[in-house]
Amino acid sequence: VTVRSYDPRTGAVNGSVDETTGAALRLVLEAARQAAPVVAGVAPAVRREWLRAIAASLEVHREELVALAERETALGETRLDGEVIRTAGQLRFYGDVAAEGSYLRAMLDTATDTTPHLARVNEPLGPVAVFGAGNFPFAFGCLGNDTASAIAAGCPVVVKAHPAHPLLSARLVAVARAALEAAGAPGGTLGAVSGFDAGVELVTSPVVRAVAFTGSQSGGLALWRAANEREVVIPVFAEMGTVNPIIVTPGGAGRMAEIAAGFVASFTLGSGQFCTKPGLLLAPSGSRAAAAVAGALQQAAPRPLMLTEAVAAAVPVAVDALVAAGASVVATVPGPASGWTAPAVVLEAPVDALHHGSRLLEECFGAVVVVTEYGDTRQFESAVEQLHGALAGSVMTAGGPDVSDDADAAHAVRLLATKVGRVAVDDWPTGVAYTWAQQHGGPWPATSAPAATSVGAAALDRFVRPVTYQSAPDGWLPVPLRAANPWSVPRRIDGALAPDAIR
C-alpha cells in the first residue's frame, strides 16, 4: 500500500511512498525507545548542536526542497523558500531556548527544621509522536515547531508525515537524519512513518509519551480521544483550526477600505490555508464592511489552489453550509480553471445569526470569510461571547498617531483576550513569530491543551514533567540541580532567583 503524491495544479501523480508496515513501525518505535535516555541525558547545548546541524542541512538542500514542495503543494516558490529559511531559524531558536535552560525550571529548597532538601527539575517525557501539518510543509511539518521543540526538550520524535506532501516529508526526514547522524545524535532521535494506520498505532503505542498535532478539528479530536482511551493516558497537544475573529471598533469604520484590503491579503494567504486565517470580521453597523471586503477581494483577484482534492472539494460544501446558516454570498472569485481549485468567497451574515450551535462559528478552511455588523456595545459583547475559542484575533482601531485614543479598542482587546491565545492590535493574525513571548494555542476547541503553545519558547514545556528529589545526595541529582550548576541554568533557590541565573 502506498501514499500517493499529487500536483495540485493538475491533479497528476508525482509519485508515491510506501505506507509503513507494522514490522517497520516496531523498528522505528524501538529505535526511539532506545534513543530516549541518550537524548534526555545529553546537555541541552548538545541538542542545540543537533538542531543546528539539521538547520544547516535544510539550507544546503533549500533549492531541491522548495522545488519538491512546490510540486506537491503549489504554495508558490517564494513563500516556500521563505518557509525553509524560517524553519531553519526555528530549529536554531528552540536549540537556543534549550541551552538557555529556563525550560528546566530548576529549583532547590534548602532543608529546614521542618522540611527536607527538595530539588525539582523538568525531565523529558520520552518519545513524542508528531503529526505534521499539510498547510506548512516546512514550518509545521516533519521538521517544524513540534519536532524542533520536542528534540530541544530532550525527547526523540517519530513523525507521521502529512499525506499532502509525502515525497517532501520523506526527503526532509532523510536530510535531517543524515545531519543528526553526522552530528553524533543516536539513530532513534528522529524517525518517521507513513499512512493512516501507522499514525493510529503511534498514538496507542506504550513507547509514545506525548502527541503533537497540527491540523483539522476532526483529526485532532480523534487523536485526543484515542490517547484518552489508553491504559496510560498521554497528553495530546492538538492545534486545530479555528475562526480567528477580527473586531473593527466604531472608530475603525473610518478606515474601512484600508482594513478591508488588509483583511483580504490576510485571509487569502496560502489560499486561506492558515490556522491563523481570519475567518470572521465584526464591524460596526453602517461601516458597509461586507461591500468593502467584497471590493477588495475583487481587486486582489486571488487564484486559490488547494493542497488536496478533498480540501478543494470541501470549500463549496462549506460555503453552502454557511448560506444555510443564514449568511449570503456577496463576492466570489473563482480559482484557476484546472487543478484543485476553489473559489475565494466573502459572505455577509446578520449578527444574530452568530448564535450557539451555528455553523457560522466554525472554521471554513480556505479563502472564505464571513462579515457581520454589530449595533451597540451590548450587541458587540454578546457576539464576542458566542465566539468559540480561537488561536488568535485582532482589534482594528481608528488608527492614527496614537491608537490609545480609540476608547472602544481597549475594551475590545480585553474581551477578545478571553476567547483567544493571542490578540493583535491593528495587525493581522496570520503571521506567527517564533520568539520568547509567542503564544500559539487558544481556548478549547482551538487547542486541546489551551495552556500550551506550539510556537515560541514555551513550546518545550509540553514535553517535560517535573520530578522532585527529596534528601538526595548532590551526585545523584540530575545535572541541572547539582550544587556546581555545570550547565549554568537559571535556578531558584528557596524561591529566589539564584545569582548564577543572571547572564
Place this chain on the structure above:
Amino acid sequence: VTVRSYDPRTGAVNGSVDETTGAALRLVLEAARQAAPVVAGVAPAVRREWLRAIAASLEVHREELVALAERETALGETRLDGEVIRTAGQLRFYGDVAAEGSYLRAMLDTATDTTPHLARVNEPLGPVAVFGAGNFPFAFGCLGNDTASAIAAGCPVVVKAHPAHPLLSARLVAVARAALEAAGAPGGTLGAVSGFDAGVELVTSPVVRAVAFTGSQSGGLALWRAANEREVVIPVFAEMGTVNPIIVTPGGAGRMAEIAAGFVASFTLGSGQFCTKPGLLLAPSGSRAAAAVAGALQQAAPRPLMLTEAVAAAVPVAVDALVAAGASVVATVPGPASGWTAPAVVLEAPVDALHHGSRLLEECFGAVVVVTEYGDTRQFESAVEQLHGALAGSVMTAGGPDVSDDADAAHAVRLLATKVGRVAVDDWPTGVAYTWAQQHGGPWPATSAPAATSVGAAALDRFVRPVTYQSAPDGWLPVPLRAANPWSVPRRIDGALAPDAIR
C-alpha cells in the same frame, strides 16, 4: 435531602447539612462568575491579603475547628491541630508565591524588522471547582492547597465538600467567607456546595473553567471523563490514590529492622489514609523484609479507625483481593473493637506476582502493605518497570555517613524517577512540604495531569493560561506587562531575565 455527619469512633450521627439545591447552586455559580473579573483584576498582593485573612481566622478558630474535625474524622487532635497550623501556613505561602509574580511568566519581545512587539502573561482561567479530600480535612479540604492556589492565581473557587466531614467543611467555608468579606474580597470569591449531584453539576457548568480533585481513582477518573464530554472541555487536575513504592537497595538490607520500623510508622499514619502512603516495599532477597515489617507492626500496634463506614468496609475486601492476586498475609493487627474499624495488614508476595494487570499494583486505602523481594538487578528493574505511575517513592540505602557510597542506590533513584513525581532518599514519602520545589503529582494514573502539582509553588500554574498581546499600546496591556512594571514581577525581555526581576 441531607448529607449526614458521623462519628467514626461510634458510627453515631453528629448532625447533617442540606444538599445544595439546583437553585442554590445557580446562585453560587453566578456569584463566582461575577467575582471572576474582580479576583483576576486585583494585584496578586491584594489576593495575598485575602489569603492571609483566611489563615488568621483559621488560627483564631483553631480549637473549635479541631474539635469539630475530630468528631467527624477521628484522626486525632494532635494531628488535626498540626494540620490547621499547616493549612494556615499554606494559605500564606500561596499568597506569597502570587505576590512574587513569577507564576505570571511575564515576557516581552521588542519589535524587530521582521517580528512585532509581543507581550505574554498568564491570565486566570476563571471559576475553579475544588473537590476536597476526605483524608486531610484541612490541608487538602475546602481551604486546602487547591483552594489557596486557585485564589492566589486569581480564580474564584467553588468547593464541593467531602461527605466524610460535612459539618467541618461548612464551618470552614463560613469562617473563610467571613474573613474574605472583612478583607474586601468579592462575595463570590469562595462558594460551597454539598451533595453528589451538585458536584456533578459543577463539572458540567459552563461557568466552571477548571477542576481540582483529591481522592480516589474512580472518583477522579469519573470527573475527568465528565469534563472531557463537555462542549468546551476543561482541565481536570485529579490527584488520585497510588501505590507509592519503597525500594530497599542490597546495601539497605543491613538495616532492615530500622527500615521496617520507619515503614510501619509511615504507612500507619492517619490509619494509612494518606495519598502518599507507601504501599509496596521492594527489598533484596534474603533481607527477610516481610518478617521485619510484620514484627515492627506488631510492636507499633496501631489501632486503625477509618474515615467512613465504606472506607472501613473496603479494607478487608481489598486484602482478600491481594491474597487472590498471589499475596499472603504475614501480620494483621485488628482495629478497635467498635466504630469504623479496620485491620492493619502486612502481606508478602513473590516478585513475579507484580505482573501487568495484577491487583498488587493498585492502591489499597488503609494501613495495608505488600512486601516483596527481588533477586538480581534484572529482576529488580523489571519489577520497577511493572509499577504504575505514583505520586512519590523512596530509595532506602545502606545509610551511613555518606549514602553516596551505596552504588546501587543512584541507579534505583534514576529508575524510580521514571515512575513517580517525587523520589525521596532515606526518607518516607508521607510528608509533603509546601515549598517552591515541591512536586505532588505523578505519571498517569497517579494524577490526571502529570505535569501539574497540587502542592508547592507550581500549584498556581494549573489555573492560568497564557495570552500574548501583539502590537498593543502599553496602557492596554495587563498590568504585569506594562513598561513601568507596577507590580515589580520578574520578567523576561527578549528572552533575558530583566534586571528589575532580581529582588
